[in-house]
Amino acid sequence: NAGVTQTPKFQVLKTGQSMTLQCAQDMNHNSMYWYRQDPGMGLRLIYYSASEGTTDKGEVPNGYNVSRLNKREFSLRLESAAPSQTSVYFCASSYRGNEQFFGPGTRLTVL
């Protein structure tokens, strides 16, 4: 039982490059979330998926897209990376709005 897994753990991009962050959970949770965490700040919600087949914008969606591939997987795509997207990205999952389980994070640097 791996919980929430994220790949990659670290990534360095050049401005304008694209990449997809992968997230998978094996807890049969309905809801999945993508957050970013910047120094001195809490987590800010980028996008979330309340259930399979639905996605909605969070607080800071600009520059990102998501895909809920199936119940287990929720990916985050940066189409054209910018230095302002340098951050630590966390994926999380939950069952119907209860406690969220977090992955270990992806540390992204955009040069």
Place this chain on the structure above:
Amino acid sequence: SQQGEEDPQALSIQEGENATMNCSYKTSINNLQWYRQNSGRGLVHLILIRSNEREKHSGRLRVTLDTSKKSSSLLITASRAADTASYFCATGLSNDYKLSFGAGTTVTVRA
């Protein structure tokens, strides 16, 4: 915008002492959750308290919720070095499964 705000931003205590941190929020909530984050790791859920509850305990943790003052407190009793971490409150609204996180309190427990 972030719903919750923790106070203090940082706290340094001696091992064995109690640590108290507070969270204030702005709008009516369905539940309030506390999470811990060790340096460089993902968040771990500690406790969830619903809007119709006033106090909840889990091991050495005690959480209170005052909906009239829109505030919550987290008390860690008999602190240990392993309690050194950042602690975040997160508020959940009744109409969706999203959480809104505060900026966190950094707790350092000195041996």
